[in-house]
Amino acid sequence: MNKTKHIFCVALLFSVSQAISANSPQQTFPETLSKQGSPVEALEFHAEDMQYKQLEAQAKQRIKLFSTKLKSALVGAIQEDGFKHAVSVCKDQAPAIAQELSNDGWTISRTSMKVRNAENAANDWEQTMLEKFEQRYKAGELASNLHTSTLENESYKYMQAIPTGELCLACHGKSVDPSLLQHIQTNYPSDKATGFTLKDIRGAFVVTSPVLKNLD
Ligand code: HEC
Known part of the structure; x- marks a missing residue:
């Protein structure tokens, strides 16, 4: 199968899976799709399905590690010397941990529709x-169930919404302590990341894979 045709098949598979996931929080692949066409095409669809699942599993694993490391830095800093100190720790540690876990061709980052650090601003995709997540959240889905993925420039991209927990409200909520808020705004003069309520979509993790070499 040539590269263009292959990418087309992958794109087709993804658009079908995304259409399906729009109705269900779990991304599933249609059994019937692999039964259409010749047996060879069916096998190729199965191969893509497997590769896709492996990439998703790796992306999720990186997110789990990133999230655990961030939370332990945050909680450690709060326990050590309160929320203001934790803001400074977040400022240093969040980008450092993201960089540390962006290796072997993979990248991991966080973004949001309302960013604190402008470096985390969302790109077009x-x-x-994020807007689609927001629509689904407003329609009743849990932020913790929202995720999506795509193939872009021959690299796999996975995005997963981050729900706002109780702890997060101290620095991202509707009534941040005025002195803490001032400290945040001194560090982040164009901060937009307040006003969230419990379970809101605070933002999302974004993971990109290395270029997929076996796409031809
Ligand atoms: C002590 C205050 C504090 C708490 C508590 C806190 N954050 Fe943040 N948050 C920050 C700071 C400071 C940044 C900017 C980090 C940087 O410079 O990259 C940030 C950035 C973020 C970002 C990246 C996007 C952006 O706005 O730049 C996300 C997503 C985020 N926080 C989610 C959370 C979640 C979810 C929780 C609860 C588990 C939480 N935060 C708790 C201070 C806090």
């Missing part, structure tokens, strides 16, 4: 996906 991320912004569109």
